[in-house]
Amino acid sequence: MYRIIHKILQIIWLIPRRNNLLIMKIISFILIVLIYFIIIFPLHLYYKLSTIKKTKVSSTFFINNKNQYNNKSFNDKFI
């Protein structure tokens, strides 16, 4: 999911760089705002719904994320 969002934003960001007209900058800006509402908003709703389910009170705020590092742990990638 993060990779897809990254790709979309990258393309939108690159529009005015390829064609430096003011209209392109405006289009790019509008698209970024639209992405915020079209992609981020539904994900926000999903996040809200999933956190409502987890109403039980926990005794910790730690996230258990046990990880043994090896030679595959040194790439730069999205989760």
Added chain:
Amino acid sequence: MSKIIGISAFYHDSAAALIVDGKIIAAAQEERFSRKKNTSSFPINAIKYCLDEANLNINQIDYIAFYEKPRLKFHRFIKNHIQFFPNGLKQFIAGIKDWVYTNSNFEKKINSELKPIIGNKSCKIKVLYVEHHLSHAASTYYCSNFEDAAILTIDGVGELSTTTLFHGSEENIIKIKEIQFPDSIGLLYSSFTYFLGFKVNSGEYKLMGLAPYGDIKSKETSDYIKLITENIIDVKEDGSFKLNMKYFQYHIGFNMIEETLWEDLFGIKRRDDKEEFNQRHCNLALAIQNVTESIILKLIQEVKKITKSNNICLAGGVALNCVANGKILNSNIFKNIYIQPAAGDAGGAIGAALAVNYLFIGNKNNQKNKSDIMYDTYLGPHFNDNYILNMIKNVNAKYIYYENFDELIDSISNFIVQGKIIGWFQGRMEFGPRALGNRSILADPRASDMQMRLNISIKKREGFRPFAPAVLNSRTEYYFNLKYKSPYMQFVAQVADNIKLKISDNYSNLNLREKLYTKKSLYPAITHVDFSARIQTVNKESNERFWKLLQCLQSKYDLGLLINTSFNVRGEPIVCSPEDAYNCFMNTEIDYLVIENFIFDKKEQLVVSNNITFEQD
């Protein structure tokens, strides 16, 4: 033989380190070369220096280890906006450039930044990415040389983590659990730094220095502690915590906090940086320091419970809080404690390279015979007599050269007890935020006006800021209640009873200025208002010349300690070269400058220009 360059860059405190076969050959912060304090720019000068030090060229390097994962940071960026929609639209638009465009091909970016070194040759070095908190963990664990240790890293934020518990065993490091952004002790502390009128990312230590002026017995301080723990942060018994994000802005905007909510909560306006401090500011500083310490101690207990190790390693910007470190030491939860001297992001350069060496390549530790592989932090550039003579010629300076170092320290010790202020420059530059006797300003701690003189005339900084003592290892317990070595100035301890002076019964009711001017010990310049001091213990093995100077003072004048403050002025990085040192000497009221075996007397210099205005931080 693996040769790895570690880099930290593009946030703050850029640095580079060179590791060859597990040994740290060189490390330096970019600010020392660029002369821009806490610079975030690519550490090209630091890399050049590291290569020169090892007599290597860039295409002999096997890997570049970067101290974080850019794409994981993008993950945080989006996750954060999903969580806090629709509050972060402005930040979302502004952030696209950094997260999507600039960081989209990081390997290409780093290789293009290296162009000034590579030139036109076709050379592409493999870049490896190390999780930010793993960089911190590796920087402390591998340097400690413990065979087994609990590791705790706490800072503002890495990619996702802000606090991480690790377990180190032989060459392996295992992450156990973490707390993720936006919940962060570092950012909580920075928020108070901002609210009290200091600069975020560089003013945190000033907040720590202000806290002792607060009155722990006052109702106001306990009310502030209560307000913080009931409204701003929820802390569990295991030390995990959650921030009430309605009080903060850093996750969605360009400010740290929701100022109006803070002003309503604490009943005071955010302090302007020019505004005088009052007791309420001091009490609030003390309250947040107190809350921070209690969280850290709970985290320490938790990591002990999980790992059952006798050793603890700490890193991350919060590990530079030496008052909290002193509390950890006194808690006796762990038998041994090691704190990476460059615990902040600069140290991540060393950690990233060491993590690649042990966890990626799988090298075995061949440094086991050493107790600490940081070489007492003396990992920066050094300058020989020819270089110094050339500098002298260029600036037309007057000097005396001492063939015999013992004669030099004999003269300098006389100047010190006469109340003179000495710029002390020798050997390799320290790596990390502290000057440990190679790029230092030294003075007699007995003079009651010395703290003011140094703060106002030399360092050009706030008058309330305390100075740290460098003390002979053998004399530590005479002057301080400290049973352990503190070679990196990382622990705060109380001055010993035999040097304390009796103070009035209403001392705790005095205001900031009155407390500051009260003579609290026989060594007032290094005794903070709460009778504490941030101590550097000096022994012969770590810095022989500096030790000899202290030893000379001890034998001649029964003075086994000195004020040791970094050789810089407010807003400037610590000096790196003899030129930097001479400029600083000529533009402040430092009386004598010592560069290796050369002594410069201010009165003898031809041109004294006091026209440089230093940047205010």
